[in-house]
Amino acid sequence: MPPSNSFSQSQFAEGLFQPEALPTGIVDPAGAPAPKRYSVYKNNVIVSYIEALGAAYPACKTLVGEDFFNALAREFVTQNPPNSQLMILFGEGFDAFLNSFEPAQQVPFLPDIAKIERAWRIAYHSADIAPMTGEAIAAVPPEALGDATITLLPSVATISSQFPIYNLWFAATSGGSIDQVDPSVSESALVVRPAFDVFVHPIPHLFAELIEKIANGATLNEVAQAGAENDVQFDFAQFFGLLIQTGAIAEIHQNN
């Protein structure tokens, strides 16, 4: 054990999260204990976390206002400080936190907006893989499609909600008013980055479910069957067309 007056990085680090803490050996230039000087680091660390979270969740911040967002953020970052140097990807688990943190419950759609923004952030930094072109997809023999499986772009994610999350997200990120959004509508969203811009598309709930099936390795026959079982009106061509148009398909694997 080091002597009690010697510098400890773990003490220094732990003290940053305790309002009253002043680890031993931290002094001013004259050698006197320096709690206010040390608190500059406390403030720097917490504020940098809150700012990083605000940059990752701009729509959430707009929807609840800066003060409420910062209060939520302070609680989240205190419970979940970053475990990686990659602050560009900080904020994992914010939606789950919002679900469980009582003061956030007054904005019930907020966790699903956070899910869109998390997917957006991951898509923004995801690997550069070009979607399959319409020509390349058209060149796949139609009889091979049924047993084919699909690799989606690494940016692809779906979010399903009982709230109008696409329109709320769109209003918040485009300077619109959420008063125009019909609260009784439930929406699903597809996040995808076919080139360098991230897109969020409103999609039917069923399509979101089927995209998840594709991501989990289902064949297109299985997807078509699941679609028809869920909705007699289901139009596979429309569903497949959406995947092509949004640039969600990285590769089609012919399995026969």
Next chain:
Amino acid sequence: MTNKQLDVGVGFKPEHFQDIMQSSPDLGFFEVHAENYMGDGGAPHKMLSALAEKFDLSVHGVGMSIGTLGDLDKEHLSRLRKVVDRYQPRLVSEHLAWSSHNEAKNLMFLNDLLPLPYTEETLARVSEHVTEVQDTLGRQILMENPSTYVAFSDTQMSEIEFITRMQANTGCGLILDVNNVYISANNQKMDSYAYLDAFPLHAVGEIHLAGHAEDTDDDGERLLIDAHDRKVAPDVWTLYEYVVGKTGPITTLIEWDNDVPDWPTLYQEAVDAKTIMRKLKAFTDAAE
């Protein structure tokens, strides 16, 4: 006069990308924070690749935690190597500071440049870590002098002695952050000119300049904060002029990371640095 002699750069901010590409500013290089380019792909890499076609790059790490008393995070080191291998920057640099301390077990990233006491133990650890980074990257890195707000009762040597010995131990280069000198001199009640006179200027490969904020300490005395959120202060320009008087024209960076201004405002700071170098160079030339 060539660019090399007046080698001034600024910290790259994505919001300036269009302005930079359209105006082709007369700058020697752009500096980026390594960690912002550790994602797999997307717009950040696209912009940096385009920038790298026109300008030299300087990769400035903010997360290696070279001052940790534990081990360096090997995963992070390999991420840095990937960035350096991909972009082949002219300069690679890091800080005399720490930001995480228990990498091997359960990393918690503190996202700040935290200070450490200057002791034989910390000097040995920092020197080992600088060497490890240089060996992994296969090149020299520059280490930056810190801005600090506290002192440590454990400290056994001056910051100058620590930096001088770290440099001698590792053969690293140095960044002399003149704003940090000004901040630390105020906060640690040192004389900034004496600090600059004692600094191992022969190893300095880059000067940093930035703006700072003002607060008060436990006794209500002026405490300066390294905020990077405004123009370089007049007193810091004066110190810079003093440094350039000693070194001659030298690679210089303007950092502005928070409350980022429009491009013309940031570019003007770089022009001001050039003006100081040009003036001193003209004076030196006339005297010869």
